[in-house]
Amino acid sequence: MLLLVLAPVVVVAAAAAFILFKFATVDGDFTLVSRGAPRREKVDGKVVWITGASRGIGEVLAMQFASLGAKLILSARNREELERVKNSIVNKHPDSRVEVLPMDLSSGEESLKETVHEAESLFSNAGVDYMIHNAAFEREKRRALEETEQALKATFDVNVFGTINLTRLLATSMLDRGMGHFVVMSSAAGKVPSPGQALYSASKHALNGYFASLRSEVLKYYAVVIMPANQLYIVLLC
Numbered sequence: 001m002l003l004l005v006l007a008p009v010v011v012v013a014a015a016a017a018f019i020l021f022k023f024a025t026v027d028g029d030f031t032l033v034s035r036g037a038p039r040r041e042k043v044d045g046k047v048v049w050i051t052g053a054s055r056g057i058g059e060v061l062a063m064q065f066a067s068l069g070a071k072l073i074l075s076a077r078n079r080e081e082l083e084r085v086k087n088s089i090v091n092k093h094p095d096s097r098v099e100v101l102p103m104d105l106s107s108g109e110e111s112l113k114e115t116v117h118e119a120e121s122l123f124s125n126a127g128v129d130y131m132i133h134n135a136a137f138e139r140e141k142r143r144a145l146e147e148t149e150q151a152l153k154a155t156f157d158v159n160v161f162g163t164i165n166l167t168r169l170l171a172t173s174m175l176d177r178g179m180g181h182f183v184v185m186s187s188a189a190g191k192v193p194s195p196g197q198a199l200y201s202a203s204k205h206a207l208n209g210y211f212a213s214l215r216s217e218v219l220k221y222y223a224v225v226i227m228p229a230n231q232l233y234i235v236l237l238c
Helices: 003-024 054-067 079-092 109-125 150-178 197-228
Strands: 047-051 071-075 095-102 130-133 179-185 231-237
Touching: 003 197, 003 231, 047 150, 054 071, 054 079, 054 130, 071 079, 071 109, 079 095, 095 109, 109 150, 130 150, 150 197, 179 197, 197 231
Parallel strands: 047 071, 047 130, 071 095, 130 179, 179 231
Antiparallel strands: none
């Protein structure tokens, strides 16, 4: 009888221990990893545009998408570093199709409009299927009252204004083609501010607010009412 009573407790404890072990050892966001391995059929042959692709998360994402068969557009300000990432990808995945497209998100709407046109014309005018917003301006920590107008402008030009302008310019053509995906690399700072990150945190709060609102508008006016077949998928990663 005692064994029958303890059996469910043991099962629950074992399951909890397994989940805690996975949480402690997993390389990535647990909620995403729990969905299983990446599915190649979702991105194979699709055009994926990654900003901030010259290093860090952007470089890792580029390599991962290449392994899944995506056609890549790599953007950042430093062409030399982008070429390095491209060569690294091609060396590991010789059949990869990778284009380098230098871009400065703070350059203004007209410049970004030309960049979007160039991106959409690559790969035989295939357009862009996935836009990965990974670029960000981050600086050394500073107290909120010590920040300057110059620092405020530099942060928001890249993290907010440039990212939003790029989205506006690209979303219309995505909807015209019937489908598109925006993946926004936000930050925990956009949800839980921390000392020394006032401007960065504010910019990520703004980004979260914009894309959450855009998602609700697109679902209401495009995916349901106006164009049932046309959808934008928006994912915020913090």
